[in-house]
Amino acid sequence: MGEATLVTTSSCLEGYRVIRQLGLVRGITVRSRSLVGNIAGGFMTIFGGKSAIYTELCERAREEAYQLMLTHGQALGCNAIINMRYDANDVISGLTEVLAYGTAVVVEKIK
Numbered sequence: 001m002g003e004a005t006l007v008t009t010s011s012c013l014e015g016y017r018v019i020r021q022l023g024l025v026r027g028i029t030v031r032s033r034s035l036v037g038n039i040a041g042g043f044m045t046i047f048g049g050k051s052a053i054y055t056e057l058c059e060r061a062r063e064e065a066y067q068l069m070l071t072h073g074q075a076l077g078c079n080a081i082i083n084m085r086y087d088a089n090d091v092i093s094g095l096t097e098v099l100a101y102g103t104a105v106v107v108e109k110i111k
């Protein structure tokens with residue numbers, strides 16, 4: 001297994017030089033809440049406080065989109081992704097799209 005892909009929300013990586021841009025990479029997932037999750041989440045909103053059920057759902061969706069973005073980048077041959085961002089939208093009520101995207105690049109360590 002090779003080195004891990006470097007990822008940053010910045011347009012550069014401290015200590016590295018971009019030697020080639022490979023283009024946009026993205027990972028997208030669409031998630032829905034289950035009926036049981038909606039009922040449990042509904043009870044939590046009645047009493048207030050942190051919604052652990054929805055927090056876990058959002059975190060899993062973001063992680064899946066992130067991993068798909070990394071896979072896309074690795075398929076292009078990148079060793080870093082810069083300007084990484086997340087976006088989320090409702091497709092329909094109860095169905096949410098989560099997108100992770102950035103610019104795939106090849107970097108080399110500055111000597």
